[in-house]
Amino acid sequence: MKKTLKVTFGTMLAVSMVTPAYAQNFLGETDFLNNLSVFVEGNYTKPSNNGLSVGDLLVTPSAGGLDGWRRQVFLNPENEWDYALGFTYRYCGDSRLILRYDHYDASDDTTNIDIRNIGFAPAPDTAGYAIVQENQHEWLLGLAHSLGFDQGFNLDLMAFLAQDKLDVSLQETQTQFVANQGGGVFAHYHRTTENTMEGFGPGLGAMAQVYPFRCMQNWGFFAGGRTALLYARNSYQQSFYENNSVTPAFYVYDPEDSHSIVTKLDISFGLNYHCGFRHDLGGAMFDIALGMRYMNMFNVLKNGNAAYNPPNGFAGIANFAANTGWPQDWGRFGPFLTFRFGGANA
Amino acid sequence: MKKALKVTFGTMLAASMVAPAYATGNDFLNHSAVYVEGTYYRPSNNGLSVGDQLVAPSITAGQFGAPILDGWRRADFLNPENTYDYALGYSYHIPRSPTRVFLRYEHFDDDTAIGGVDAVDFRNIGTEPGYPNYPNVGPVGGTMENAKLHESLSEFKVGLSRELQFTPKFGVELLGFLENDRLSVSLSESMFGTIYTSTVPQDLSRDTDGKMTGFGPGIGAVGKIYPFSRCPQWAFFAGGTTTLLYANNEYQQSYYQTQAGVSGGGVVNPVFYVYDPEDSHSLVGKVDISFGVNYHYRFMHDVYGAVFDLTLGLRYMNIINAMKNGDTAYNPFIANFAANTGWPQDWGLFGPFLRFRLGGRDA
Numbered sequence: 001m002k003k004t005l006k007v008t009f010g011t012m013l014a015v016s017m018v019t020p021a022y023a024q025n026f027l028g029e030t031d032f033l034n035n036l037s038v039f040v041e042g043n044y045t046k047p048s049n050n051g052l053s054v055g056d057l058l059v060t061p062s063a064g065g066l067d068g069w070r071r072q073v074f075l076n077p078e079n080e081w082d083y084a085l086g087f088t089y090r091y092c093g094d095s096r097l098i099l100r101y102d103h104y105d106a107s108d109d110t111t112n113i114d115i116r117n118i119g120f121a122p123a124p125d126t127a128g129y130a131i132v133q134e135n136q137h138e139w140l141l142g143l144a145h146s147l148g149f150d151q152g153f154n155l156d157l158m159a160f161l162a163q164d165k166l167d168v169s170l171q172e173t174q175t176q177f178v179a180n181q182g183g184g185v186f187a188h189y190h191r192t193t194e195n196t197m198e199g200f201g202p203g204l205g206a207m208a209q210v211y212p213f214r215c216m217q218n219w220g221f222f223a224g225g226r227t228a229l230l231y232a233r234n235s236y237q238q239s240f241y242e243n244n245s246v247t248p249a250f251y252v253y254d255p256e257d258s259h260s261i262v263t264k265l266d267i268s269f270g271l272n273y274h275c276g277f278r279h280d281l282g283g284a285m286f287d288i289a290l291g292m293r294y295m296n297m298f299n300v301l302k303n304g305n306a307a308y309n310p311p312n313g314f315a316g317i318a319n320f321a322a323n324t325g326w327p328q329d330w331g332r333f334g335p336f337l338t339f340r341f342g343g344a345n346a
Numbered sequence: 347m348k349k350a351l352k353v354t355f356g357t358m359l360a361a362s363m364v365a366p367a368y369a370t371g372n373d374f375l376n377h378s379a380v381y382v383e384g385t386y387y388r389p390s391n392n393g394l395s396v397g398d399q400l401v402a403p404s405i406t407a408g409q410f411g412a413p414i415l416d417g418w419r420r421a422d423f424l425n426p427e428n429t430y431d432y433a434l435g436y437s438y439h440i441p442r443s444p445t446r447v448f449l450r451y452e453h454f455d456d457d458t459a460i461g462g463v464d465a466v467d468f469r470n471i472g473t474e475p476g477y478p479n480y481p482n483v484g485p486v487g488g489t490m491e492n493a494k495l496h497e498s499l500s501e502f503k504v505g506l507s508r509e510l511q512f513t514p515k516f517g518v519e520l521l522g523f524l525e526n527d528r529l530s531v532s533l534s535e536s537m538f539g540t541i542y543t544s545t546v547p548q549d550l551s552r553d554t555d556g557k558m559t560g561f562g563p564g565i566g567a568v569g570k571i572y573p574f575s576r577c578p579q580w581a582f583f584a585g586g587t588t589t590l591l592y593a594n595n596e597y598q599q600s601y602y603q604t605q606a607g608v609s610g611g612g613v614v615n616p617v618f619y620v621y622d623p624e625d626s627h628s629l630v631g632k633v634d635i636s637f638g639v640n641y642h643y644r645f646m647h648d649v650y651g652a653v654f655d656l657t658l659g660l661r662y663m664n665i666i667n668a669m670k671n672g673d674t675a676y677n678p679f680i681a682n683f684a685a686n687t688g689w690p691q692d693w694g695l696f697g698p699f700l701r702f703r704l705g706g707r708d709a
Binding site: 305 | 390391394395398401402404415416417418419420421422423425512513515516518567569571573584585586588631633635637660662663664666667689690691692694695696
């Protein structure tokens with residue numbers, strides 16, 4: 001429902017921007033508005049989500065002290081509705097200025113009985129709860145240039161600056177009933193992992209459009225991609241508390257922020273319908289595009305970058321090595337529907 | 347200063363090649379151009395942590411049989427800064443064709459280090475330093491660390507480029523090339539002092555060498571816009587290349603520990619490990635993006651109409667999972683140190699560059 005409201009709000013926002021513009025255009029014929037278009041996009045994507053295991057369950061035990069048959073449990077967010085907004089301004093013939101904002105928000109949770117997680121093997125009557133929240137914002141400001149080779153084929157080249165903010169937050173709780181402590185008490189173990197990347201950098205792209213039907217030139221297919229290199233700042237913190245109401249035992253891994261360059265790849269393809277009003281609204285046009293998008297940022301989550309520091313012999317204290325995990329990709333994919341509305345020359 | 351000399355030397359080399367060329371007016375030389383580039387890049391350097399420091403201990407044991415935990419830890423990183431370096435190149439414009447043959451060599455070399463008072467009581471290379479600031483928690487040890495990182499990259503490209511001028515204000519240059527890259531990352535860590543498990547000062551050292559040598563094909567495109575009709579010498583450009591390298595990955599990590607003051611130091615019965623995995627091979631993807639502003643000038647009456655280009659730009663480059671770090675799996679058993687030598691890492695660099703290009707009339 002929240003997402004539906006977002007899309008509705010976005011659409012209303014776009015229409016509210018456009019309507020007065022074209023009304024004015026119709027009356028005043030301003031060049032600026034003739035070259036302007038706005039778009040709103042509803043998307044239904046899911047994260048590629050590699051690696052969010054939150055413990056394992058024992059299927060069959062083994063004799064001899066070995067681990068037996070274990071099954072890992074994963075958090076796996078499903079497709080979520082979200083939105084993107086933007087505008088384009090056409091200048092110098094076939095060039096356009098583009099501004100685009102894309103918002104994404106997803107979460108997933110799971111509850112399991114007798115799960116082994118956050119460094120603790122489960123005694124009977126252990127309940128585990130885990131929730132992941134993934135949030136991404138994309139800004140893109142760039143220039144596109146159209147190369148119309150013939151009536152049936154067009155190629156848009158693009159150069160842009162991109163800004164991305166990605167936040168993945170994981171919370172895990174284990175609650176265990178301990179019968180032999182004070183007539184029976186509940187022990188709580190809680191771990192929070194926060195992983196953030198903020199990146200800025202240049203990108204390039206190309207989008208090909210084919211209009212295969214001579215008798216229906218409004219219909220076209222498109223396929224293209226963008227790649228960006230982001231200079232990223234990676235933040236990470238992982239904290240663990242045991243029974244945080246009574247003098248807690250804890251660890252907190254709080255590495256320095258680190259910097260990296262992250263490669264981003266974004267591919268989309270689909271079907272496009274284009275229509276120009278011949279007599280109304282000053283010759284305004286609209287586009288509807290239905291497509292699929294695949295996006296991936298390579299090794300974007302650095303997970304603290306902390307190296308493996310196991311104790312040398314018995315060191316007593318360090319029972320948990322500050323190996324907070326290896327770098328991971330993050331991406332998302334799914335369908336989108338874009339409405340674009342613009343002036344006669346947009 | 348060393349880098350400044352390199353750039354100066356490169357410029358002189360380029361000038362010395364070009365000057366006699368344009369004096370002759372030779373057709374081959376008319377189609378040739380050379381350039382020298384001064385770069386000021388820094389590595390992206392994700393993943394070179396050199397230990398962690400204790401901020402606050404966790405002094406209470408788990409109430410329900412859990413062991414004492416690690417407390418609040420802060421990992422520290424080596425973080426190389428921008429450094430001056432250079433690139434050189436040559437191009438030949440094939441007569442009566444929009445195609446050029448080009449060669450390019452680029453050199454990058456960077457060092458960074460941490461030590462002394464900035465690296466006291468690190469937990470690193472498998473060793474806990476003790477707790478000099480928290481005597482009620484554990485043994486009062488104390489250590490000092492030195493860590494030094496050396497990174498170098500050599501790139502060599504040979505290929506063809508072709509210009510497509512769509513309008514007087516817009517053109518695209520397409521590139522196809524073969525590339526050879528050699529990347530070396532070397533980390534040297536040493537620690538001295540009283541560690542958690544010993545009352546006698548110890549010398550510990552660990553050296554880690556990772557290398558990637560790759561060869562493969564690449565493609566690219568650079569768009570150029572000439573926005574000012576009255577000043578067509580000025581242009582903005584943005585472009586990128588992508589390469590797939592068939593890479594040979596080498597890795598070695600060695601560790602030595604000796605008691606300080608023992609005659610012979612590391613020679614007498616040192617405790618050590620050396621992980622020396624076989625070389626491994628992989629395919630590595632590389633992305634390279636640059637953009638900036640270009641000034642183009644043609645001599646009307648001198649040096650046979652030679653052309654001169656000055657380019658100021660910004661470059662971003664990333665090689666995805668370039669460093670394989672031995673590719674060894676997690677094998678804990680007898681050893682108290684697992685042969686997990688790390689996970690794959692990207693390596694990249696970014697920063698500004700300034701290029702001088704001088705060529706013949708038809709270069």
